[in-house]
Amino acid sequence: MQQPDKATPVTILGAGIVGICTALSLLERGVPVILIDRGEPGQATSYGNAGVVSPWSLVPQAVPGIWRNIPKLMLGHGRPLSVHPKYALKILPWGARFLQQSSEERVRATSDAMANLCGPSIDLFTKHLTGTGHEGLLVDTMYLQLYRDGSKLTLDALDCRIRAEKGADMEVLGQDELSRLEPAVSADFKAGLLVKGTARVRAPGRLAAILAEKAARLGATFVKANIKRLQKSETGWTVQCEDGDHEAERIIMCLGVWSADLLPDIKHKVPLMSERGYHAEFSNPGIELNHSVMDADAKFIASSMEGGVRVAGHAEFAPPDAPPSKRRQKIFLRLAKAAFPDLQTGNVSLWTGCRPSFPDSLPMIDQLDEQPGLFLNFGHSHYGLMMSPASGELTAQLVCGDRPNVSLDGYSASRFDQNGA
Numbered sequence: 001m002q003q004p005d006k007a008t009p010v011t012i013l014g015a016g017i018v019g020i021c022t023a024l025s026l027l028e029r030g031v032p033v034i035l036i037d038r039g040e041p042g043q044a045t046s047y048g049n050a051g052v053v054s055p056w057s058l059v060p061q062a063v064p065g066i067w068r069n070i071p072k073l074m075l076g077h078g079r080p081l082s083v084h085p086k087y088a089l090k091i092l093p094w095g096a097r098f099l100q101q102s103s104e105e106r107v108r109a110t111s112d113a114m115a116n117l118c119g120p121s122i123d124l125f126t127k128h129l130t131g132t133g134h135e136g137l138l139v140d141t142m143y144l145q146l147y148r149d150g151s152k153l154t155l156d157a158l159d160c161r162i163r164a165e166k167g168a169d170m171e172v173l174g175q176d177e178l179s180r181l182e183p184a185v186s187a188d189f190k191a192g193l194l195v196k197g198t199a200r201v202r203a204p205g206r207l208a209a210i211l212a213e214k215a216a217r218l219g220a221t222f223v224k225a226n227i228k229r230l231q232k233s234e235t236g237w238t239v240q241c242e243d244g245d246h247e248a249e250r251i252i253m254c255l256g257v258w259s260a261d262l263l264p265d266i267k268h269k270v271p272l273m274s275e276r277g278y279h280a281e282f283s284n285p286g287i288e289l290n291h292s293v294m295d296a297d298a299k300f301i302a303s304s305m306e307g308g309v310r311v312a313g314h315a316e317f318a319p320p321d322a323p324p325s326k327r328r329q330k331i332f333l334r335l336a337k338a339a340f341p342d343l344q345t346g347n348v349s350l351w352t353g354c355r356p357s358f359p360d361s362l363p364m365i366d367q368l369d370e371q372p373g374l375f376l377n378f379g380h381s382h383y384g385l386m387m388s389p390a391s392g393e394l395t396a397q398l399v400c401g402d403r404p405n406v407s408l409d410g411y412s413a414s415r416f417d418q419n420g421a
């Protein structure tokens, strides 16, 4: 069998956190890389997330009975779920696939695949940051889910059972314990689920920039260009950009939510959705949060970051280029104030970004027999920050012809084909 070439550069399309981590894993194996991105590294979706890095985020979005919650999510407290009119039809087949994923059997299978990506997240980020001088960007904290009505909160729920079976240390807290742990949260919250052994990033955009600098120091070349098309060539691929072509023997698709539009014709179904989220960052908040704090009713996560308190979340299925919803931005400000009554909301910046979401919450990590030299690593949905170092490792293993240390079946490009889940 021919050994994969480790001397010719691999071209990574997209320098979000996924592309950057993939680059680092290849560079560690002695493979040179070129990253092409139209923007600065890590400043699209990877800039504005909630910073949660947790080995225990291993329960997908589609869970048993989720269909019953959809009206509440669309119309209830804070209306965290919405569909843009332009996506009214597009959401239907995607939504049907999403619901198909929600049986306990599917959730358990997906959870195993999530565990392979989220499990090593803290160790791998620690390794990537070592020696950069910015090791403090990743802090050891806990994850706290807050509930106004704690009556249904139990460690017997399926999500808690799955986490516990995989070794998570969790505790249910009452109101007094909550206010001791996080004095800034509203007294409206009556109960909380504390997940220990998690971490958070204090500035996700800066983390990506620091890791991109590390990749550059290790020899990565960053090219700023707007990719228009990919075309098969005699020796591999032509990446057609606005200002000229780039030839590559091997390419890795890491364009996040923009990946599906730029894929060449492949025989597989790629039900990738743009699931937008919002953040509001309060630069002079007047409060400090000790952990990643989730308002489980309003579906957002708040934490103290370098730039202030950031409140991030919601799911708005909408075209990536649609203007941000002013209404949702207002709702966000109101929800943040309700959850943290002493929050000073005067200096605030608002942001919208697009999660690249498949119906099963897992990314595609694969190489395609019918398109030699094309590797896929995109679609990390709600978990792209924490999944990126492990998915970068797996992709590097594929490129180098190494035997992956876990099964890649759950991330395969064929999983949504006719008979797939």
Ligand SMILES: Cc1cc2nc3c(=O)[nH]c(=O)nc-3n(C[C@H](O)[C@H](O)[C@H](O)COP(=O)(O)OP(=O)(O)OC[C@H]3O[C@@H](n4cnc5c(N)ncnc54)[C@H](O)[C@@H]3O)c2cc1C
Pocket (backbone or CB within 6 Å): 013, 014, 015, 016, 017, 018, 019, 036, 037, 038, 039, 040, 041, 042, 043, 044, 045, 046, 047, 048, 049, 050, 051, 052, 053, 225, 226, 227, 228, 254, 255, 256, 257, 258, 276, 277, 278, 279, 312, 313, 314, 353, 354, 355, 356, 378, 379, 380, 381, 382, 383, 384, 385, 386, 387
């Ligand atoms: C509100 C919110 C909160 C979140 N919270 C968390 C969290 O707490 N923890 C977590 O793990 N995940 C979280 N996520 C998810 C996570 O942010 C994403 O899954 C992750 O950032 C995806 O990274 P990516 O590299 O695939 O995409 P991106 O960061 O979007 O990178 C894609 C890159 O492709 C480039 N690109 C696109 N098109 C072209 C083109 N034509 N030519 C050249 N370049 C192009 C873009 O410029 C961009 O740099 C959150 C997401 C949101 C929206």
